[in-house]
Amino acid sequence: MITISESATDKIKEMLEEEGTPGLFLRIGVKEGGCTGFSYGMGFDDEEHENDKAMEVADLKVVVDDDSLKYLNGLIIDWKESAMGGGFTIENPNATATCGCGSSFRTAAAAGKPDSDC
Numbered sequence: 108m109i110t111i112s113e114s115a116t117d118k119i120k121e122m123l124e125e126e127g128t129p130g131l132f133l134r135i136g137v138k139e140g141g142c143t144g145f146s147y148g149m150g151f152d153d154e155e156h157e158n159d160k161a162m163e164v165a166d167l168k169v170v171v172d173d174d175s176l177k178y179l180n181g182l183i184i185d186w187k188e189s190a191m192g193g194g195f196t197i198e199n200p201n202a203t204a205t206c207g208c209g210s211s212f213r214t215a216a217a218a219g220k221p222d223s224d225c
Contacts, residue, residue: 109135109164109171109179115186115195116165126151132161132168135182137175143204143212145178147197178214 111119123131134152137145155161158173171179181200186193199205202212 108181109162109169110181110183111165111167111169112183112185113165115184116167118186118193118195119167123151128153132170134170135175135179135184136172137178141212145212145214145217147212149184149195178212178217 119133130153131151132153134150136148138148140146152170155170156172159170160173160176161168161170163169178201179199183198185196185198187196199212201214203214205212
């Protein structure tokens with residue numbers, strides 16, 4: 108289960124509207140890399156694949172590939188405003204370690220493959 112806060116939902120809907128392309132949905136995924144081993148990916152897509160799982164979260168269509176799903180159960184996405192603007196934050200209960208910026212992580216069961224330049 109993935110949770111998207113009201114402020115994040117509002118921001119995502121605003122961004123989808125700005126795109127102006129019908130049929131877009133939010134794709135969330137995980138890939139090896141980043142300073143800690145795995146990196147999050149989040150963006151808009153209009154093409155589903157055979158190994159995707161589609162779900163409705165906070166009135167948004169969200170698609171996650173099967174490989175990423177095991178790392179994202181319980182994920183919470185929020186939107187925070189700051190003096191420098193704003194940005195999405197991710198809270199992942201599966202992460203046992205995260206990098207300073209919060210964009211990469213590892214779990215107790217999988218370390219991923221950290222980038223060598225971090």
